Amino acid sequence: MTSIAIDGGQSALRLRVLPAGRVGRGPGYVHGPTSIDHLLAAIGTAAAAAGVAGPVEVVALGLTGFPPVRPVADGLAARVAGVLDAGEVRMTQDMVTAHAGALADGYGVVVAAGTGLVSLAVDRDGSWHKVDGHGYLFGDAGSAFAIGRAGLVAVQRARDGRGPATKLADVTLDPVTLYRSTTLVDDVARFAPEVLRCAAEGDPVAGDLVVRAAQDIAETIGAAVATLAGQDAVPVACVGGLFAGAGEQLLSPVRAALTPRAQLVKAAGTSLDGAERLATSPPGPYADLIVTHRRS
Template sequence: MTRLAFDGGQSAIRLRVLPDGRTGQGPGYRHGANSLQATLDAIRSAAEQARVTGPVEVAALGLTGFPPDLPTAGRLARDIAETFQAKEVRLTQDMVTAHAGALPDGYGVVVAAGTGLVCLGIDRDGSWHKIDGHGFLFGDAGSAFAIGRAGLVAVQRDRDGRGPATMLAEVELDPVTLYPSPTLVDDVARFAPEVFRCAAEKDPVAQDIVVRAAGDIAETIGAAVRLTAGDGQVPVACVGGLFDGAGEQLLEPLRAVLPRRAQLTEAAGNSLDGAARLAGSPPGPYADLLVIHRS
């Protein structure tokens, strides 16, 4: 019978249908009073694109827009079950599917960085710690949004004469015009590649932004590693669109400031792979991190 795996981020929600591998995509998470309905609509949109029809055995979803309280999460899980005539829905945060995809053994630290940034550490005894993931206003240090915002601030400082000259200011964009955008967070994050481009061309302002972002990410990793028992090496995987796009440009300065116990490890897979794992096998070390609805 069909199983569904969803990876929902701020830029898009992606679907993989198991076992045939069909895919679909819907809009990303949007903050606001109607975000729960918007999330359900995006899930349905991805399913329609993938030509999904019920009934479904299991739907596993890792969402940036995971509801802030268990009753609301339970309601969303029930609505998803009704939408797909699903026998079981396994609902969790996107940090969990990122971890499940990157470290199949279930032990270690995973940093998932795209528009936002969150870190999840799971110890050998199954205990877990979430670091950051506090959103664009109060956290997500080192994320694409944080890098994009720092770049746009540098643009304004150069144009005002308040800060150093930078290649970043050569863009035609007026950052102030982004304020009324309904996709403001995503729009700002999309400036991060421009920061990396200018950094690669030796612009010192852009280079400093990248180095500071790497330091912020290392600080987050360090907090997770310190909460992991023992004094041995802890596998650390860095996943998500930010690392995919920046590659060594971000990883090189990150390595330089990582704590001693942090051992950078190549991720076995991505968040969608993790959602597929949760859809196709027992929850294992992630059981306590799931909201499960059975019909």
């Protein structure tokens, strides 16, 4: 019987058919009153691209924008079951699938950084703590959105003469035009690679922004590590598109700012791998973080 794993992020939704391994993609999360309808349409698009046909045994999905109200989450899980003709849906936050994919034994801290940023700490007794992931207005410190926004602020300051000159201001983009965009958060986050590029080329303004982002990420990691019992070293995996794109340019200053207990390790897998783990294995330490719907 077919199962499905889904990683629903802000920039894209990815779906993997199990055990065949076929992958389909759909558009990412959209903020607003139509976000659930948009998500269901994205799942349908990705399923069609992956050649999903016939009933599905289990669907496991980790979502940006996971509904915080339990009845809403239950309703969404039921609708996902309807879209995919699934007997069982296991739905959770994207930070959980990131953790499940990155740390094989389920212990430690994962920082998932893409458009947004969230950290999940899971202790050996199964207790868990979320740090940040508060969204682009009130959190996500060190995320691609945060870096992109800081870069665009630097552009405007330089053009106004209120701030230092920077190569960032050489872009043709007028940041003010982004106010009209229906994908504002994603558009701003897409400026982060330009900040990283200019920093790598020696631009001091961009370089300072990267260091500040690294310090914010290290602060989040430190807060997550502090929630775990004992004084032993804690494995910390940094996953997501931001780290994949920046590599050591970002990881090196993060590492330099970490508390002694935090030990960066290579992630065992991706968020999509984590969703596959939840689709094919018992929930383990993540049981309290999963909403399950079974069709009668």
